[in-house]
Amino acid sequence: MTMNICARLGIAFPLFAFSHCRDVVAAVSRAGGMGVFGAGSHTPEELEAELAWIDAHVDGKPYGVDLVVPEHLAGGGIDRTATDLAREIPDAHWQFTRDLLEQHGVDASQVGPEDRGKFGDNVSVLPEVVEASLDIVFRHPIALIANALGVPPRAMIERARQHQIPVAALVGAREHALRQVEAGVDILVVQGTEAGGHCGEVSTLVVVPDVLDALGPDRTTYVLAAGGIMTGRQMAAVMALGADGAWTGSVWLPTVESEVPQAVREKLIAASPRDAVRSRSRTGKPCRQLRSAWTEAWDGPASPGPLPMPMQQLISLPAFERIDRATDGGNQSARALSSYFVGQGIGLVHEVSDCRQVYRAFVEGFAAGYGDLDRFAQGGDGSADKG
Ligand SMILES: Cc1cc2nc3c(=O)[nH]c(=O)nc-3n(C[C@H](O)[C@H](O)[C@H](O)COP(=O)(O)O)c2cc1C
Incomplete structure (x- = not known):
């Protein structure tokens, strides 16, 4: 037909x-x-x-x-x-997040179940x-x-x-x-x-x-x-x-119209297809995104393991608000953590249009x-x- x-x-x-x-x-x-x-x-x-x-x-x-x-x-x-659910997240996961952010010079003092970030x-x-x-x-x-x-x-x-x-x-x-x-x-x-x-x-x-x-x-x-x-x-x-x-x-x-932070745009243009990795570290479900110090740490040997959706999002949403803020403020170490959902095809894009x-x-x-x-x-x- x-x-x-x-x-x-x-x-x-x-x-x-x-x-x-x-x-x-x-x-x-x-x-x-x-x-x-x-x-x-x-x-x-x-x-x-x-x-x-x-x-x-x-x-x-x-x-x-x-x-x-x-x-x-x-x-x-x-x-x-979401706050009720965030309170059920094991402390090991909050501690792992705080340590990771602090290693990259991102303020993590308030990170925990009560800090819901902009999404509340x-x-x-x-x-x-x-x-x-x-x-x-x-x-x-x-x-x-x-x-x-x-x-x-x-x-x-x-x-x-x-x-x-x-x-x-x-x-x-x-x-x-x-x-x-x-x-x-x-x-x-x-x-x-x-x-x-x-x-x-x-x-x-x-x-x-x-x-x-x-x-x-x-x-x-x-x-x-x-x-x-x-x-x-x-x-x-x-x-x-x-x-x-x-x-x-x-x-x-x-693209010029897109909302991504400038640091992410630069990473995207420089990325190869193999920089777009499939990881559960952002949402709890397998999700393709830019490889960064965040994906490497959560998928690495010291990780407590990403939690199922929506728990892992309750950790990553406020954490990435902090990471993006620090990166925008010129913190080069925080830039290593910054990431974005993106597919392998990004390796085919070499300029901003x-x-x-x-x-x-x-x-x-x-x-x-x-x-x-x-x-x-x-x-x-x-x-x-x-x-
Ligand atoms: C930054 C980003 C966020 C996405 N978020 C969603 C989403 O919220 N809902 C959805 O249905 N698909 C989402 N997708 C998947 C897209 O709908 C689409 O299927 C995918 O981007 C196609 O593959 P490509 O990225 O290789 O073009 C997202 C994709 C990207 C790149």
């Missing part, structure tokens, strides 16, 4: 840009792709303000929102706050925060809602149906894809292990055809490929596999890649006829 995701969503080119930065989201949607705003690191109040800003700057073009709603949550429960009890994966976020997003003219960690809650799917908004979900394995389809998801973002952020173990080049095979030729679910896609030629490659488009994240991080330039490069690279395949298929260089 023919499924045109551009027609379904009202976009010109099937390039999806996940970002926590409203400027990136608005810029990509204005250019002709679809910006998807990652709401996972915002409090409900911030989310309302960010979406209002996007509405005012997107020139009426479609954009999406992505929430982080885990299917399984250690210690979760509507009646327990608003840890986005907790049920009450998810509920408040859903109320907010459906008040805005979003064109897509996505969920990061497992099958979206029934309430999210039902509310999206009422608003006629397609639901997307990220998956990293064939069996997860089938469960999402059964739950009623419209768009599968099939993400390989190369990807920045939470990721599975199978590469994009393998997991995309595996999921397409599982869905079969009569599928009615759109498939977007994700993980490691930084260029239009890679986009043409995943669409040659049968995907309906590309979902990207890391490529937008070093703006979002429109990145979008245009995608369109041109896609045309070049498609043109090469087409010439090959037409036997233009004789290769197709050689058998």
Whole structure:
């Protein structure tokens, strides 16, 4: 069957840009792709303000929102706050964090369960925060809602149906894809292990055809490929596999519009693919990020071991606020700890561009890649006829 995701969503080119930065989201949607705003690191109040800003700057073009709603949550429960959960973290973990920060000249005197940092009890994966976020997003003219960690809650799917908004979900394995389809998801973002952020173990080049095979030729679910896609030629490659488009994240991080601290931008531009490591040290789930003194210490022999989500986030969120502040203040030792979620593809990015330039490069690279395949298929260089 023919499924045109551009027609379904009202976009010109099937390039999806996940970002926590409203400027990136608005810029990509204005250019002709679809910006998807990652709401996972915002409090409900911030989310309302960010979406209002996007509405005012997107020139009426479609954009999406992505929430982080885990299917399984250690210690979760509507009646327990983040502070309650933080008090259950063993002291060995707090002590390890304090020692690590102090070794790098970062003030750690207040680090512990009572120091919740800027997020307070608003840890986005907790049920009450998810509920408040859903109320907010459906008040805005979003064109897509996505969920990061497992099958979206029934309430999210039902509310999206009422608003006629397609639901997307990220998956990293064939069996997860089938469960999402059964739950009623419209768009599968099939993400390989190369990807920045939470990721599975199978590469994009393998997991995309595996999921397409599982869905079969009569599928009615759109498939977007994700993980490691930084260029239009890679986009043409995943669409040659049968995907309906590309979902990207890391490529937008070093753009001028992006929110990353300057020290992180410099690290990103200098990074090689092997600098993006998969570690549980930031969120408690395997998550690809820049290798730093933080990932090395938590994954090293002296570590008490990262705790499950959301416990590890209760440690890392306030710690990284301190690390980023110290790094911004010129502390070179703190800079060694600084990190950011990023995929292996960052090793392919060597300069800072703006979002429109990145979008245009995608369109041109896609045309070049498609043109090469087409010439090959037409036997233009004789290769197709050689058998
Ligand atoms: C900085 C960063 C943060 C991310 N946070 C989320 C998130 O909150 N929710 C989500 O669904 N995906 C998140 N992702 C994953 C992206 O949605 C996307 O699948 C991934 O970036 C694609 O791989 P790439 O980074 O190689 O382009 C994040 C990715 C990055 C780079």
